[in-house]
Amino acid sequence: MKILVVDDSRSVRRIMGGMxxxxxxxxxxxxxxxxALEQLKAHPDIGLLMLDWNMPVMNGMELLEAMKKGxxxxxxxxxxxxxxxxEMSKIVHAMTKGANEYIMKPFTKxxxxxxxxxxxxxxxxxxx
Amino acid sequence: xxxxxxxxxxxxxxRKESGLALDESKKxxxxxxxxxxxxxxxxxSINDLYMAVRNTNxxxxxxxxxxxxxxxxxxxxxDRMPFDIFKNEVIPDLIKRNExxxxxxxxxxxxxxxxxxxxxxxxxxxxxxxxxxxxIKILGTDITEAVLKKAREGTYSQHDIQRGLPTPYxxxxxxxxxxxxxxxxxxxxMVEFKRLNLLSNFSWIGQFDIVFCRNILIYFDVExxxxxxxxxxxxxxxxxALFLGGxxxxxxxxxxxxxxxxxxxxxxxxxxxxxxxx
Ligand SMILES: C[S@@+](CC[C@H](N)C(=O)[O-])C[C@H]1O[C@@H](n2cnc3c(N)ncnc32)[C@H](O)[C@@H]1O
Numbered sequence: 001m002k003i004l005v006v007d008d009s010r011s012v013r014r015i016m017g018g019m020x021x022x023x024x025x026x027x028x029x030x031x032x033x034x035x036a037l038e039q040l041k042a043h044p045d046i047g048l049l050m051l052d053w054n055m056p057v058m059n060g061m062e063l064l065e066a067m068k069k070g071x072x073x074x075x076x077x078x079x080x081x082x083x084x085x086x087e088m089s090k091i092v093h094a095m096t097k098g099a100n101e102y103i104m105k106p107f108t109k110x111x112x113x114x115x116x117x118x119x120x121x122x123x124x125x126x127x128x
Numbered sequence: 129x130x131x132x133x134x135x136x137x138x139x140x141x142x143r144k145e146s147g148l149a150l151d152e153s154k155k156x157x158x159x160x161x162x163x164x165x166x167x168x169x170x171x172x173s174i175n176d177l178y179m180a181v182r183n184t185n186x187x188x189x190x191x192x193x194x195x196x197x198x199x200x201x202x203x204x205x206x207d208r209m210p211f212d213i214f215k216n217e218v219i220p221d222l223i224k225r226n227e228x229x230x231x232x233x234x235x236x237x238x239x240x241x242x243x244x245x246x247x248x249x250x251x252x253x254x255x256x257x258x259x260x261x262x263x264i265k266i267l268g269t270d271i272t273e274a275v276l277k278k279a280r281e282g283t284y285s286q287h288d289i290q291r292g293l294p295t296p297y298x299x300x301x302x303x304x305x306x307x308x309x310x311x312x313x314x315x316x317x318m319v320e321f322k323r324l325n326l327l328s329n330f331s332w333i334g335q336f337d338i339v340f341c342r343n344i345l346i347y348f349d350v351e352x353x354x355x356x357x358x359x360x361x362x363x364x365x366x367x368x369a370l371f372l373g374g375x376x377x378x379x380x381x382x383x384x385x386x387x388x389x390x391x392x393x394x395x396x397x398x399x400x401x402x403x404x405x406x
Contacts, residue, residue, distance in 0.1 A: 086286060088304045095295060102295040104286055110203075114292045117208055 001121060002045055004028045006036045006063070007052040007082070012105075016050055016082070019109050023116075024124030033058025037066060046077050048121060051099070053083035053090075064097040078119055082107065130159055134178035138162070138193065141181070145194045146271055147327050147356075149349040157197070165196045195272050199347070202240040203291035205247045206342070207374045213389055214338070215251045218369045222337055223258060224405040225367055230262045235336045237326060237360070238344035239268035242279025242319070243288070246311060248340070249318040250297050267333070269324035276321045282311035326356050330363070337365050343373035350381060357383045361398060370396040 003025045005013050017027040028043060030036040032055040040046055053060040060081065067076060079101075081094045086104040094102060101115050113123065138158050142148040150157065159174065166177040169189065181189055205211045222232055232252075236245040245268040252264055270276055289298055289309045302309045324330060326344065339360055345353050361384040364370060370385060372378070372394060378385055385396035 088299070091295065092299055095299065102298075104290060107290065108287075111287075111290045114203070114205075115290070118205075118292070118294045 001047045002026045002028065002043060003048045003050060004030060004036060004039055004043075004046045004077070005050045006030045006033065006055070006060070007050070008032055008055040009052075012052070012082075016112070019112055020050075022123075023113070032056055033060065033063030033066065036063055040067075040077070048116075048119075049077050049079045050082050051079055053081065053085050053094070061094070061097060064094070064099065068098055078121070080115060080119070130155065130162075130174045131178070134175050137178055137182060138197075141190065142194065142197055143349075145190065145327075146198060146325070147348045147352045148194075148197060149347065149352070161196045162193065165192060195274065198272055200240045200272065200275050202243045202343075204243045204289070204293040206244065206292060208292070209374075210340070210342070210371045210394060211247055211251060213395060214248065214371070215255065217389060218338060218395070219252070219255060221367075221404050226337070230259075232259075232262065232264045232338070233334065233336045234264075234266045234338045235333070235340070235363070236266065236268045237324075237339060237341040239270050239275075239279060239321070239340075240272075241275045241284075241288075242268060242282065242321070243284075243292075244268070244340055244342065245279075245319045245321075246282070246315065247292075249315050250301055252318065253301070253315060254297075264318065266319045267336075268319055268321045269333075270321075271323070271325045273323055276323060279319075279321050280316075282316045283308050284311075285309075327352065330359060333363060335363055335365050336368060338369050338371070339364055340371045342371060343376070345372065345376045354381050354383065357381060357385070361385065364398060366398060367402050368398065372396070 003020050005016050005027060007013050007016070008031050013029050017029065021027050028039050028046060030039050034057050036049065051060045051063065060083065064079070079099045080103060081099045082103040082105065084105045091102050101119055103111060103115055135152060135155055135158060139150055142150060162174050162177060166174050169177065171177045171180060180186065181193060226232060234248060239245050245266045249266055268279060285308060289302065298309070301312050301315050303312065341360060345356070348356065357378060360370060369388065374394065378396065384399050386399050388395050388397045
């Protein structure tokens, strides 16, 4: 599956991207929401977004808003929040704004795999 | 270095007390898990711990050795599939079958810190509209008192609640409390926890429609597996369902079960069980 990792931290993008590509996925990156929108336009077959909350230029919630508005432009990718925000109220907020799952940082490979499993997304075994 | 006598002694002790079947190739496991216990209890080495357990009738210390050697690894909705089958096949069948008694009894036979029984409780709570007024009880048992204590408290860390638990269930069934997440009391009330050693004769514990006995048989030798599985057969209702762990099978063990749910289905019915209700 094509996955877009949206996070302003380069090391998070690298770690998460590494885990996901080991699971057999193809990874794209964006530093903030605006760049994510451009990536989504360029690669309409991206099926999943791993989305940070706090980012410069356009944050995660603003991106969720923007994607809601542009919904008629085709099927929306699945969205998994991945953020240090760990308050129940924040989790509820993101889920009502259209996120499909929610990961709190720090996360492990098991957490990532199981969260994607909940959404029916499984790794393609590439022997790694 | 652990002495050969101590290795033999501990391997025997574990086999006898909890059924954990290790051989000498797992010596390192004894060392990595008992070394810290020895230090904590004030013994200079694992060999001193051995002497103390052997020479005194200190059952508490013996229990600590057994506890230190057990693996309590678990997670919510572990492997997902059994829980999907539970929700989509087994419970709908029971709703028809137990229509008159309106009762469902479930046993998690080695429940560790409670994630497994609570996952079942969450699925049942989500289906409650289909079972108005039903009397549903889940029993969770384990050999280790410490994990049962945590299970009863129903308090989990951020890491625990991220392992396998769908976020909508987190929102619906948990409250945040400082660094931790606490299960709602309605859900906690659905599950009762008791200490039980699967090596003991547990025919008294009642009859169940569903038994989860997951990720525990792998630690037993063939004879113990056979005994435990036979006894589980004895407490399962004629139409009952038994769930095992992802890497566990009854192949090569004389047992009263047949596989259900097709090739992928990891669950079992008693041989000669009545057909599902349509
Ligand atoms: C790996 S955990 C499995 C937990 C859960 N069933 C799951 O699949 O996630 C195994 C549990 O079995 C318990 N156990 C070990 N020996 C036992 C025995 N003889 N009787 C009952 N429980 C036992 C351990 O204390 C531990 O909590």
